[in-house]
Amino acid sequence: MSQEDVLVGFAAIINEVAGVPIDDVQLDKAFVDDLDVDSLSMVEVVMAAEDKWGVKISDDDAKNMRTVGDAVAFINANS
């Protein structure tokens, strides 16, 4: 699975959960500071990503995901 594929799928999830425009979801964007995705929305994003890619993302793993790139890299490495 390419990084681009994961990014596209991930952008759709963030759009669905937090209403962030899909084009705004780029690898270098930070969830809290750039996209205004708060901690509770992040939990929903993580759960949707787990369902979509069959990965297990613990609360600690999720806390380490500061940017979209962090999340995409984790999913690529673990799915």
Place this chain on the structure above:
Amino acid sequence: MSESVTLSSPTGAQYSQILSVGSYRPSNIVTNAEICTRIDSSDEWIRERSGITERRHASDSDTVVTMATAAANMAIARAGIDPSDIDMVLLATISHPYPTPSAAVEVSELIGARGAAAMDISAACAGFCYGVALANDMIRGGSAKYVVVVGVEKLTDIVNHTDRGTAFIFADGAGAAVIGPSDQPRIAPVVWGGDGSQLQAINMTASSVAFRDDPSLGYPTVTMAGQQVFRWAVTEMAKATKDALEAAGITAEQLDVFIPHQANNRITDALVRALALPESVVVARDIVTTGNTSAASIPLAMDRMLETGEAKSGDTALLIGFGAGLVYAAQVVKLP
């Protein structure tokens, strides 16, 4: 000889029902602005994370017992029963400051139900639904005819008012219900359980004994891993609500009202989505002006909805309480 001795077994009512609800809301309204004088937060942040705009804080004269008594008296008057006919007082709380005697037995005396059995239930935010389930079984099992179930909290006594994660959420109040016999099913089977592997998700900062031995620990207050609780609530509680509907033999389309524990509007939103509730189902949002009152939140929300006309007598309502333990209980009921 002993084999020939036969013991009698009680026969209870075939079914039970919630006959009435009552409530007590402390008069002291506390806005987000006031909360933000003690924590680094804002009105907007609190509204976005929880939906709360204001909550009620008990005054010094409001205790777990006085608030419970006020709510129970209202419910008893509305049920039209004599207090002396009450066989059991079940009181759900985590904030009564005395391990013993129970708040329930003190309340039984104050409501004129001396002689009734009485006990407190420690099931945190699930406490009211635990009480309804127990009352249902007691009435059907023949060990009680009328049961008063109270959910009451003075959480401001056990909250750290400078903790950014909890100070804005928790609040005070009491709700009560009178449960009695019924000629048809008006309380469906409970779906309940617990997960002791998540003790730390909602916990106290210390035990009272540890605090006694080392006062530098500070008076014990509630701590909460908000994201962990949120994740559990929106996954496991979504399953429990579906199981409760199935246990009642109904579908989401047949529901009139959904009254989840008023933990956080964001959890309620997620549960509504997970259940795919039709728009016709009225959803309790009492948290907006009441905050999270743990065991009291469901009867407080139910009473408010009946009072405002959002819900009406005879409506089919899904209740679910969930919280520290973690523990939960859900059941479908007919509103009084």
